[in-house]
Amino acid sequence: MKLYNYFRSSASFRVRIALELKGLPYDYVPVHLAKGEHLQPHYAAVSPTRLVPTLVNDAQERLGQSMAIIEYLDEVYPQPALLPTDAVGRAQVRALAQLVACEIHPLNNLRVLKYLVREIGVSEDAKNSWYRHWVRVGLEAFEAELAQLPPSTYCWGETPTLADCCLVPQIFNGQRFGADFSGLPRTMAAFEACMQLPAFQKAQPSSCPDNEP
Amino acid sequence: MKLYNYFRSSASFRVRIALELKGLPYDYVPVHLAKGEHLQPHYAAVSPTRLVPTLVNDAQERLGQSMAIIEYLDEVYPQPALLPTDAVGRAQVRALAQLVACEIHPLNNLRVLKYLVREIGVSEDAKNSWYRHWVRVGLEAFEAELAQLPPSTYCWGETPTLADCCLVPQIFNGQRFGADFSGLPRTMAAFEACMQLPAFQKAQPSSCPDNEP
Numbered sequence: 017m018k019l020y021n022y023f024r025s026s027a028s029f030r031v032r033i034a035l036e037l038k039g040l041p042y043d044y045v046p047v048h049l050a051k052g053e054h055l056q057p058h059y060a061a062v063s064p065t066r067l068v069p070t071l072v073n074d075a076q077e078r079l080g081q082s083m084a085i086i087e088y089l090d091e092v093y094p095q096p097a098l099l100p101t102d103a104v105g106r107a108q109v110r111a112l113a114q115l116v117a118c119e120i121h122p123l124n125n126l127r128v129l130k131y132l133v134r135e136i137g138v139s140e141d142a143k144n145s146w147y148r149h150w151v152r153v154g155l156e157a158f159e160a161e162l163a164q165l166p167p168s169t170y171c172w173g174e175t176p177t178l179a180d181c182c183l184v185p186q187i188f189n190g191q192r193f194g195a196d197f198s199g200l201p202r203t204m205a206a207f208e209a210c211m212q213l214p215a216f217q218k219a220q221p222s223s224c225p226d227n228e229p
Numbered sequence: 230m231k232l233y234n235y236f237r238s239s240a241s242f243r244v245r246i247a248l249e250l251k252g253l254p255y256d257y258v259p260v261h262l263a264k265g266e267h268l269q270p271h272y273a274a275v276s277p278t279r280l281v282p283t284l285v286n287d288a289q290e291r292l293g294q295s296m297a298i299i300e301y302l303d304e305v306y307p308q309p310a311l312l313p314t315d316a317v318g319r320a321q322v323r324a325l326a327q328l329v330a331c332e333i334h335p336l337n338n339l340r341v342l343k344y345l346v347r348e349i350g351v352s353e354d355a356k357n358s359w360y361r362h363w364v365r366v367g368l369e370a371f372e373a374e375l376a377q378l379p380p381s382t383y384c385w386g387e388t389p390t391l392a393d394c395c396l397v398p399q400i401f402n403g404q405r406f407g408a409d410f411s412g413l414p415r416t417m418a419a420f421e422a423c424m425q426l427p428a429f430q431k432a433q434p435s436s437c438p439d440n441e442p
Contacts, residue, residue, distance in 0.1 A: 066370070067332070079321075080374070085320065088319070106300070107301040111297040111298075114296055142349060157278035160277035
């Protein structure tokens with residue numbers, strides 16, 4: 017398999033975690049988002065949406081959107097499972113993942129921050145306030161959801177799930193912008209537990225071949 | 230089952246479509262987002278995230294996030310299926326749904342538009358440009374993905390899927406803001422095909438008990 021991705025992209029990081037958790041080897045193909053490589057013709061041939069990541073499977077089929085890719089991996093390579101076996105548990109894990117992927121991350125990715133600065137003309141301060149606002153509001157909702165669930169080591173249960181694949185990159189991303197993580201005990205405990213695991217360590221930006229310190 | 234929702238909420242509309250496609254009866258509980266009812270204590274007791282929609286199933290379990298709810302319904306009430314049977318097809322449908330739910334809608338929902346106006350002080354024009362920009366960029370990506378798939382009546386294949394549940398509310402939403410839908414032949418053909426079906430008609434905002442013309 018081949019993963020077109022970028023060390024700093026949260027959505028790429030999610031998929032790298034899933035691949036590592038399942039012990040699946042893959043070719044790492046860097047696409048430098050900050051340099052606009054995703055907008056070059058050679059990447060358009062890989063991904064018509066120009067978005068990162070793209071997974072190309074062994075049958076040369078091209079898959080986009082990080083949560084869809086992770087669900088695909090979980091269906092084709094079921095062990096270790098990244099979703100619970102019962103329908104309500106699966107819905108809870110997917111909802112947690114979507115709280116990050118639909119409520120926080122879309123507001124904070126590179127192209128949105130660029131639009132705020134270039135098209136709307138917001139100051140660096142206003143951009144950072146925007147960033148921190150949505151991370152904070154989103155993680156408070158995430159924490160409120162976790163507080164309704166039974167005690168657990170990870171976001172849901174005693175093994176990492178799709179929810180952890182989404183949470184951890186969001187925390188990394190937030191750390192770069194100085195987001196406020198106080199008063200989020202279960203969220204941060206799940207993050208810390210994940211970061212003890214080699215799979216999360218191997219997937220993190222600083223372990224990537226295209227990492228820029 | 231009980232669905233806490235709002236006639237104009239795109240995420241609510243997605244779930245209403247899925248419920249109608251499956252012929253599942255439900256109690257419609259309106260939560261008036263524009264009046265801030267989702268921030269009142271009685272709704273916090275239903276949904277700790279304060280987000281709409283929330284589905285409460287017959288076992289009184291509470292489920293959030295529209296795509297997670299639809300996947301739950303598809304697992305518990307499998308007919309008619311809202312996802313293909315093969316893993317790649319499922320990944321393609323989920324990716325289309327996520328193109329709407331992770332790339333377009335989060336930038337355009339009410340709380341984000343409010344933040345732009347109240348906190349950043351953008352003009353009505355700049356707000357509308359922001360809105361139309363992300364709808365356009367997102368739908369162009371959606372169209373580019375559809376163009377890679379075999380010809381189909383709906384977004385994917387000959388029956389409506391999760392992708393259609395997400396696309397149709399986004400088109401309705403875009404229509405309210407005068408978004409540009411030109412040059413999106415497959416996207417708009419799928420939309421038109423969906424709107425021929427009673428399930429989509431019954432789920433649309435103008436059919437809701439809390440509709441305000």
